[in-house]
Amino acid sequence: MVSAAPTSTVRPDQKRFIRQEAAKLFARQGYHATGVEDISRAVGLGRGALYHHIGSKEQLLFEISRLGLDELFEDTEGVLADPELDAAGRLRAMSRVLMNNLYDNLAALTVYFREVDLMSPKYRRLLVRQRAGYEAIWRGVIADGVAAGEFAPVDPVIVKGMLGMHNYAYLWIRQNGRLSPDELADVFCTVLLDGLRGHRPRD
Template sequence: MTATNFEANRARVIGIAADLFAQNGYHGTGMAELGQAAGLGRGALYHYIGSKEAVLYAISKEQVDKMNSYAEELLDQELDAEELLRQMARGLLRNIAEHRAEWAVFFREYTALTGEGRDHVVAARERYESYWRRALDSGRRAGVLRPTPRLLVKGILGMLNYTYLWFEPAGGLTPDEVADMFLDALIEGIRA
């Protein structure tokens, strides 16, 4: 089996696990249930994922890592603060719309991680929050945004993150339109 086949099969199993964990919870989903849904015996299942916690780690970290990479790319573009915030919000909502199950698992279940796995996920989440703080600080330095309390980043991200509960991609609004509505309200509230 080539590395490409292994990775494709592993990604398929992790995707199935994300759906099951989102529906039934991490603790409410057994390995036998995951193996049955993936069409794999116990040995093959463990070959692809290692352990149930390893799957939770992969689900929890992948999307946060993607968002960190996206934020880093945006920060390198030296966009003005408002455009930077808008692009960060749009990217996050697009990702949530495309990966609702993974985000549901992340928000509800990452605390079940232990040791280094939990530390890595928490550090990745904190790094993402720091990029939002940098975007807000750049607006303050440019004189276009008022100084904002540090807690505001958590509020902004909470507003955006909770769309995983209700946003329907087939609904009347696109992720970009929802992000723009939220950002318009936010920016008007903190404009200098």
């Protein structure tokens, strides 16, 4: 017996809704274990209408992996444009932006980190280029801090470690956890800024 197609429901931003619901499925079940029929049921659309919005399952994976990226860059640019912030202040604000972005897009980031290697080179290159651009912003702020005498000189590889500390929180961060995203960012930055300023632990 063939089940009836789900009833279509019009939403203000249907594509974003589909991405968000598919992200939850991919994060919970894995990309390969999630079929188009699973997505169709979750969003209340028939297969034809669903494909109209997503193009292909791989394109949907790519778009899920980009969820929150535009907001991340926009909010980070807002931090950089604040003339009241020194390099340390910018890093702390950028850390908060990043942790809140991860928190708000946890399913999508889980999918990105876990499934990025499943994408074709075309999509993977685009994502790697965007992530590299974001990393370059952090390198620039640290370089500004070194030039201003705020920070001790450090190997540029430190930026990968700093971002890794934030990004891989996707493995353990929880909704309504003990610490808010802002509080987590501040904990991270207390350690990071002490290191950048050349502080040594007390005996």
